[in-house]
Amino acid sequence: MLKRPLENEYPSYYNNYLKLVPSGNLLEILEEQLTEAVTLFSGLSEEQGSIAYASGKWTVKEVIGHMIDTERIMSYRLLRISRGDKSPLAGFSEEDYAFEGKFTQRLLTELVEELQTVRKSTISLLRGIPEYAWPRSGTANELPVTAQAVAFIIAGHWIHHMRIIEERYLQN
Known part of the structure; x- marks a missing residue:
């Protein structure tokens, strides 16, 4: 059973994400x-997907794109670390990725479909990781992190951005 990581298993800047993850089965x-x-x-219009809650902030589409990109990167880290790969994994600039993703030029329905595909892939990956691999540690963005911590970071990052969308974009 996948266990909630201890604070020494991940960089402290992920605390805000991990504390959002409720107790229970992570796959569920x-x-x-x-x-x-x-x-x-799926209930949003294209217009709603193109809204930013303030000047200089991402649109809903860009937030979704960021969620997609981050989950892909974190899943790749999870794959590498869980397989025992000790090669250091680079960090990434979320701002550069959001800009280069050109998410505002895509249809909201396409982004939702891609989000589904990426999450389903993440779930499949987690199902296939053997019990003994979860505590394995690797280096990402020059800091140590365990496979199980990465899995929880994925869930917490998602919660963080869903809350922002609900609280800042859809309250009007």
């Missing part, structure tokens, strides 16, 4: 997150 949490996100985003 990831599946529920996907269902909730698809329901929410």
